[in-house]
Amino acid sequence: MKVQDVMRxxxxxxxxLKRYSFESAVRLLGSLLTMPQCHANTIRLEALVHLGCVACxxxxxxxxxxxxxCAGRHLADSPLGPMEDxxxxxxxxxxxTHVGNFRVFRGIQESGDFWLESALRQFGLAxxxxxxxxxxxxxxALLALSELAVSRLGYA
Numbered sequence: 001m002k003v004q005d006v007m008r009x010x011x012x013x014x015x016x017l018k019r020y021s022f023e024s025a026v027r028l029l030g031s032l033l034t035m036p037q038c039h040a041n042t043i044r045l046e047a048l049v050h051l052g053c054v055a056c057x058x059x060x061x062x063x064x065x066x067x068x069x070c071a072g073r074h075l076a077d078s079p080l081g082p083m084e085d086x087x088x089x090x091x092x093x094x095x096x097t098h099v100g101n102f103r104v105f106r107g108i109q110e111s112g113d114f115w116l117e118s119a120l121r122q123f124g125l126a127x128x129x130x131x132x133x134x135x136x137x138x139x140x141a142l143l144a145l146s147e148l149a150v151s152r153l154g155y156a
Contacts, residue, residue, distance in 0.1 A: 001080065003054055006047050013048075013074035016066075017055035025062040026052045032067070034105060034153060036091045042108045043084045044075045092155050095143060098124030102143035103150040 007014050017025065029049045032038050038045060048071060060066075075081075085108075093106040093113030097120050104113055122128075123136040 001047075001083075003047075003050050006051060006080070007054070009079055010051070010074055013070055014051060014055045016070055016074065017052055019058040020052075020056050020060045020062045020066060021058060022052070022056040024060075025056040025066070028062045028067060029070075032071070033107070034149060036155075039087045039091055040084060041071075044071070044078055044080045046107075047078075047080055048075060092150055095120065097121075097140070097143070099140060102147045103155070104143065104146045105150070 026049060029045070029052050032045050033042065033049070090106060093104050095102045095104055095113050095117045097117070104116070106112055120136070120139065123132065123139075128136070
C-alpha cells in the first residue's frame, strides 16, 4: 500500500499529525519500532512513521497522548491491521561482516539479516574498488548505529 493510499484512508490522522513538529513526532513514533511488545503492529507503526515524515509540519511537541490518539484512535481499525501477523520470529538479528558483528532490528522481513549479511560478504574481498569501499563504510556506520541502539535498549 502506498503512502498516498494510507493518507486517503486516514484523513483524520493526517490532520492530527500536521499539528506536530517533524523532529519530535517522527523520533517518538520511530522509537515504537524498537519495542518488542509493539512488534506485532509493525506494519501500522511503519505506516504511522511514514505518514509522520510526510505530514508533520507544525510546532507542537509530540507526547504520549499524541501517540495514543494517532496509533490508537486512528489506526486501531485500519485496513493495514489485517496485513499484520502474530509475532513468529526473533526481534533482533545479527549481521556478521569482516569488520565485526552488528545486531539489527529485523522488523517483519523474513531473514533480512541473513540477506544483508550475504550481500555484505562481498565487501570483504581483497580486490574491492574504492567506490565500493566507500559504500561499505556508510553501511558500516548504519550498522554501528543499529548496534548502539540495541545495546542502549539492553536487548540481547
